[in-house]
Amino acid sequence: MTIHPFSIDAAGTNDDEPLTPAFSPLYQQIKGLILQSLQSGEWKPSEGIPSEMDLAARYRVSQGTVRKAIDELAADHLLVRRQGKGTFVATHAEQQVQYRFLKLLPDQADPNSQGPAQRNIVDCKRFRATAEIARSLALRTGDSVLQVRRVLSFAGIPTILEDLWLPGGPFKGLTAERLRAYRGPMYALFETEFGVRMVRAEEKIKAVLPDSAQGQLLDVPQNTPLLSVERVAYTYKDTPMELRRGFYRTDSHHYHNRLN
Amino acid sequence: MTIHPFSIDAAGTNDDEPLTPAFSPLYQQIKGLILQSLQSGEWKPSEGIPSEMDLAARYRVSQGTVRKAIDELAADHLLVRRQGKGTFVATHAEQQVQYRFLKLLPDQADPNSQGPAQRNIVDCKRFRATAEIARSLALRTGDSVLQVRRVLSFAGIPTILEDLWLPGGPFKGLTAERLRAYRGPMYALFETEFGVRMVRAEEKIKAVLPDSAQGQLLDVPQNTPLLSVERVAYTYKDTPMELRRGFYRTDSHHYHNRLN
DNA sequence: CAGTGGTCTAGACCACTGG
DNA sequence: CAGTGGTCTAGACCACTGC
Numbered sequence: 001m002t003i004h005p006f007s008i009d010a011a012g013t014n015d016d017e018p019l020t021p022a023f024s025p026l027y028q029q030i031k032g033l034i035l036q037s038l039q040s041g042e043w044k045p046s047e048g049i050p051s052e053m054d055l056a057a058r059y060r061v062s063q064g065t066v067r068k069a070i071d072e073l074a075a076d077h078l079l080v081r082r083q084g085k086g087t088f089v090a091t092h093a094e095q096q097v098q099y100r101f102l103k104l105l106p107d108q109a110d111p112n113s114q115g116p117a118q119r120n121i122v123d124c125k126r127f128r129a130t131a132e133i134a135r136s137l138a139l140r141t142g143d144s145v146l147q148v149r150r151v152l153s154f155a156g157i158p159t160i161l162e163d164l165w166l167p168g169g170p171f172k173g174l175t176a177e178r179l180r181a182y183r184g185p186m187y188a189l190f191e192t193e194f195g196v197r198m199v200r201a202e203e204k205i206k207a208v209l210p211d212s213a214q215g216q217l218l219d220v221p222q223n224t225p226l227l228s229v230e231r232v233a234y235t236y237k238d239t240p241m242e243l244r245r246g247f248y249r250t251d252s253h254h255y256h257n258r259l260n
Numbered sequence: 261m262t263i264h265p266f267s268i269d270a271a272g273t274n275d276d277e278p279l280t281p282a283f284s285p286l287y288q289q290i291k292g293l294i295l296q297s298l299q300s301g302e303w304k305p306s307e308g309i310p311s312e313m314d315l316a317a318r319y320r321v322s323q324g325t326v327r328k329a330i331d332e333l334a335a336d337h338l339l340v341r342r343q344g345k346g347t348f349v350a351t352h353a354e355q356q357v358q359y360r361f362l363k364l365l366p367d368q369a370d371p372n373s374q375g376p377a378q379r380n381i382v383d384c385k386r387f388r389a390t391a392e393i394a395r396s397l398a399l400r401t402g403d404s405v406l407q408v409r410r411v412l413s414f415a416g417i418p419t420i421l422e423d424l425w426l427p428g429g430p431f432k433g434l435t436a437e438r439l440r441a442y443r444g445p446m447y448a449l450f451e452t453e454f455g456v457r458m459v460r461a462e463e464k465i466k467a468v469l470p471d472s473a474q475g476q477l478l479d480v481p482q483n484t485p486l487l488s489v490e491r492v493a494y495t496y497k498d499t500p501m502e503l504r505r506g507f508y509r510t511d512s513h514h515y516h517n518r519l520n
Numbered sequence: 521c522a523g524t525g526g527t528c529t530a531g532a533c534c535a536c537t538g539g
Numbered sequence: 540c541a542g543t544g545g546t547c548t549a550g551a552c553c554a555c556t557g558c
Contacts, residue, residue: 023535025546051524062548067525077520083525084555101519201519206510207467207485225467225485231519250466257517259361259461259491260337283554285527311543322529327544343544344536 030059030069038078038089039236045091045191049079052087078199092198093188101187101201101233104160104248105256114155122217123149124176126168133165136232136243144168148179151217158218159253165243170196196241201233205255214247227255290319290329298338298349299496305351305451309339312347338459352458353448361447361461361493364420364508365516374415382477383409384436386428393425396492396503404428408439411477418478419513425503430456447493456501461493465515474507487515 034049043049052070056063070087073079077100080088092100106114129137129145139145145165152160166174171194182189190196208228215222227248235241248255294309303309312330316323330347333339337360340348352360366374389397389405399405405425412420426434431454442449450456468488475482487508495501508515 027546053524064549065547068546070525081525082556084523084557086524086556103517103519203517203519205465205487205515205517207487207508208510209483209485223469223483225469227465227467227487230514248467250468254490255465257363257463257465259363259463287527313543324530325528328527330544341544342537344538344542346537346543 026061027065027068027072030055030061030066031072033059034069034073035078035236041195043089045089045197046093048086048088076199091188091191092185093191098185098188101198101231103255103257104253106154107252107254117152117154117160118156119180120151120153120158121148121176121179122151123147124174124179129165133243137165137167137240139167146171146174148174148176150179154253157249157252159249161214161217161247163245167241170194170241196235198233198241199235201231204230206230208247210247218247218249220249220251224249224251226250229255286321287325287328287332290315290321290326291332293319294329294333295338295496301455303349305349305457306353308346308348336459351448351451352445353451358445358448361458361491363516364513366414367512367514377412377414377420378416379440380411380413380418381408381436381439382411383407384434384439389425393503397425397427397500399427406431406434408434408436410439414513417509417512419509421474421477421507423505427501430454430501456495458493458501459495461491464490466490468507470507478507478509480509480511484509484511486510489515 034055037043037049049055050058052063052066055066055070059066070079070081074081074087077090077097080090082088090097092098125147127145127147128142129139131141133139133145134141134143137145145168148162148164148166150162150164151158152162171190174194178193179186179189182193187198190198206228207225210218210220210222210224210226212222214226215224218226220226227246227250229244229246229248231242231244231246232240233242233244294315297303297309309315310318312323312326315326315330319326330339330341334341334347337350337357340350342348350357352358385407387405387407388402389399391401393399393405394401394403397405405428408422408424408426410422410424411418412422431450434454438453439446439449442453447458450458466488467485470478470480470482470484470486472482474486475484478486480486487506487510489504489506489508491502491504491506492500493502493504
């Protein structure tokens with residue numbers, strides 16, 4: 001395959017508007033090609049991708065150029081480099097980066113001491129998307145959507161109540177039973193069973209009071225303030241694939257964030 | 261100056277413990293040297309640093325090695341690269357990255373439409389550090405500490421109530437008057453007036469109910485849940501330089517976070 | 521030991537900025 | 540136009556892994 005270091009000016013471009021010259025460096029184009037292979041499933045989560053030398057030959061560029069492309073993909077947590085072994089497709093199933101998107105930590109103990117959360121799937125049903133949910137998931141109002149409700153407990157104390165909405169198409173066949181049966185993070189299940197890999201997410205956080213049902217599930221009085229965490233998670237190509245609304249008890253936990 | 265690409269094994273190391281070989285690549289060492297120059301004030305915020313070629317000559321390495329060091333410092337927001345112009349010391353005063361650490365956004369409008377916050381310095385007094393404050397700021401209990409209380413309003417609505425604690429030494433001479441007089445972000449004032457540049461921060465977020473004084477200052481009833489945002493901000497060398505406790509109204513704003 | 525990623529170099533050329 | 544950062548190459552060598 002041959003790659004042109006300069007984007008070719010399409011015929012009929014408008015010279016009035018100073019549209020950016022759209023110069024894209026070679027390594028960015030390589031990055032795009034690797035991304036395509038990831039998206040198409042040519043290389044699956046936890047598998048190794050070809051060596052830098054092989055990729056350089058395949059794309060007819062130097063190793064350094066491939067290297068820079070991989071560097072950026074590794075910085076985005078799409079690939080993981082392991083010296084002496086190779087470069088691998090990142091996954092939510094590895095012990096190391098499990099719960100990468102869960103930022104709730106215990107106030108005192110270190111996160112590893114209390115062990116993993118106990119999960120309790122309350123509900124999993126199919127229904128039609130409301131306008132708001134459709135907008136978040138880039139669907140049409142009335143499209144089929146899966147709703148999941150679950151409670152996470154730490155040391156036996158119910159701490160997180162979550163509602164999830166998933167597009168019906170990609171997640172066809174997801175049931176409460178399969179959720180209960182799976183050992184490991186939900187995003188790992190999405191990868192292995194549905195080929196959906198969550199790449200990034202955006203969260204909007206507010207402080208709220210629970211309604212009676214929420215208070216009951218979390219075992220707190222209704223005047224206990226909770227963190228409301230609304231998340232939209234995206235796969236490749238910035239496609240939204242999950243809307244999630246969590247209610248976090250923060251009496252002995254806190255949402256941790258690092259600012260750079 | 262000559263730099264050794266391999267760290268020299270100090271005499272008397274213990275062979276029992278498998279202490280990491282402590283191999284540090286050249287560009288990391290260069291990064292450290294640049295960091296030192298930043299910390300010592302050799303190059304001040306918003307100033308340009310020498311060109312890559314100059315630095316390569318100064319440190320007796322190739323341009324590529326300097327480049328990789330600068331790349332990492334730029335990724336950490338300590339430097340800013342501008343093609344064709346040079347590399348500059350980052351600052352909190354630039355329009356572009358103002359309020360880099362403030363993650364509260366309006367629910368509806370875009371952040372730019374409502375303009376900057378109105379600031380109201382309620383209080384600024386000197387006192388002695390409690391044990392908790394001393395621990396956060398790496399001081400000793402009883403050391404001199406400055407406390408600032410202020411309210412930020414958006415579109416005339418009081419939205420953020422903040423208490424800040426600053427080590428007395430580095431911030432000697434800070435008064436409510438100087439805070440009120442300064443136009444621009446507080447962290448910009450810290451840079452220009454006290455030579456303290458905040459580099460990163462950690463936040464712990466909880467949902468709480470205000471006490472009566474807090475409710476009054478934010479003009480909300482006491483059963484209104486608020487976001488409690490506790491921040492420790494660090495300068496170079498991971499030195500804590502500010503403890504801040506914010507109370508955010510989230511009825512028409514939200515704390516925004518992007519997960520990668 | 522061979523194969524992988526990681527570092528370092530030297531040189532060429534491109535894109536952007538300002539005088 | 541000269542000077543800056545940005546890209547790309549080719550080649551050498553180092554560090555780490557597993558057989």
